Amino acid sequence: EPEVTQTPSHQVTQMxxxxxxxCVPISNHLYFYWYRQILGQKVEFLVxxxxxxxxxxxxxxxxxxxxxxxxxxxxxLKIRSTKLEDSAMYFCASSEDRKEExxxxxxxxxxx
Amino acid sequence: QKEVEQDxxxxxxxxxxxxxxxxxxxxxxxxxxxxxRQYSRxxxxxxxxxxSSGNKEDGxxxxxxxxxxxxxxxxxxxxxPSDSATYLCAMSGxxxxxxxxxxxxxxxxxxxx
Numbered sequence: 001e002p003e004v005t006q007t008p009s010h011q012v013t014q015m016x017x018x019x020x021x022x023c024v025p026i027s028n029h030l031y032f033y034w035y036r037q038i039l040g041q042k043v044e045f046l047v048x049x050x051x052x053x054x055x056x057x058x059x060x061x062x063x064x065x066x067x068x069x070x071x072x073x074x075x076x077l078k079i080r081s082t083k084l085e086d087s088a089m090y091f092c093a094s095s096e097d098r099k100e101e102x103x104x105x106x107x108x109x110x111x112x
Numbered sequence: 113q114k115e116v117e118q119d120x121x122x123x124x125x126x127x128x129x130x131x132x133x134x135x136x137x138x139x140x141x142x143x144x145x146x147x148x149r150q151y152s153r154x155x156x157x158x159x160x161x162x163x164s165s166g167n168k169e170d171g172x173x174x175x176x177x178x179x180x181x182x183x184x185x186x187x188x189x190x191x192x193p194s195d196s197a198t199y200l201c202a203m204s205g206x207x208x209x210x211x212x213x214x215x216x217x218x219x220x221x222x223x224x225x
Contacts, residue, residue: 004155035213043156043200045212056212091155093213099144099163099204101213103155 002026004104006092012110013082021077021107023092032075033093033101034067036060043091049075082111115139118201118216127225131188133199135216138182141205142214145177147186148200150218156200160186191223 005024013019025032034046047057049067066078075094079086089108093101118135125131133147144163148156160175162168168175176185184203188195201216 006155033213042217043202043213043215045214048212058212089153098211100146100158100161102158103148105155106153108153 004092004094004102006090006104006107008107009105010108010110012112015084015111016081019079019082019109021079021090021092021109023075023077023104024073025075025092025094026096026102027073029094029096029102031055031095031098031101032067032069033095034077035091035093035103036088037091037106038088046077046090079109082109084111087111116201116203116214116216119219120217122220122222124222124224125191127191127193127223129191129223131191131195131221131223133186133188133201133219133221135184135201135203136182137184137203137214139203139205139214140182142203143206144204145175145184146202146213147173147175148202148215149195150198150200152198156202159199191221193223193225196222 007022032049037043045058047061048055064080068076089106091106092104095101116137147160150156162175165177165179172189174187198218198220200218202213204213
């Protein structure tokens with residue numbers, strides 16, 4: 001069964017460092033998303049991406065964040081200068097039709 | 113008022129019980145409704161998707177939507193210990209910022225053998 005894959009499963013970084021979280025969406029999907037979940041809190045929308053550009057973003061997705069689809073298969077989330085409060089699970093999701101969204105297993109980001 | 117409200121539980125039931133999980137919402141723009149299951153430290157797994165009022169059944173799972181009351185439910189029949197997880201409701205609308213998924217806080221379910 002096709003699935004969204006995310007790497008790494010756990011990323012540890014120092015405050016102020018740049019991190020790149022990677023995702024391989026389901027191959028025939030056209031819409032891509034990043035969500036995050038701070039421990040014990042709700043899953044929160046960060047950004048959606050379609051046709052090589054951001055289609056929506058939340059207030060959380062500030063200038064420290066960027067997304068890119070560098071090739072036909074990968075979808076990345078970059079955090080330029082990590083803060084302690086960026087520690088969370090980051091989930092990538094993809095959708096064929098903007099309705100059903102399928103999530104990856106997530107990357108746990110720990111900022112020290 | 114929060115856009116999506118969900119009783120966090122925890123909810124504990126014996127194996128074989130019927131489980132009822134519920135969410136209410138306030139945003140009339142929401143038109144698509146989903147239920148996800150999330151095991152500890154894993155990604156949300158899509159269980160059910162619906163966009164119309166009424167019931168949708170898939171195996172032991174039934175999703176119910178009442179748009180007039182802004183209320184959705186997920187019923188699990190013949191619950192199994194493997195159903196123990198956190199269940200998240202999520203919803204989205206047709207256009208603009210309403211397209212993004214808005215999640216409930218999740219209900220933690222434990223099914224006891």
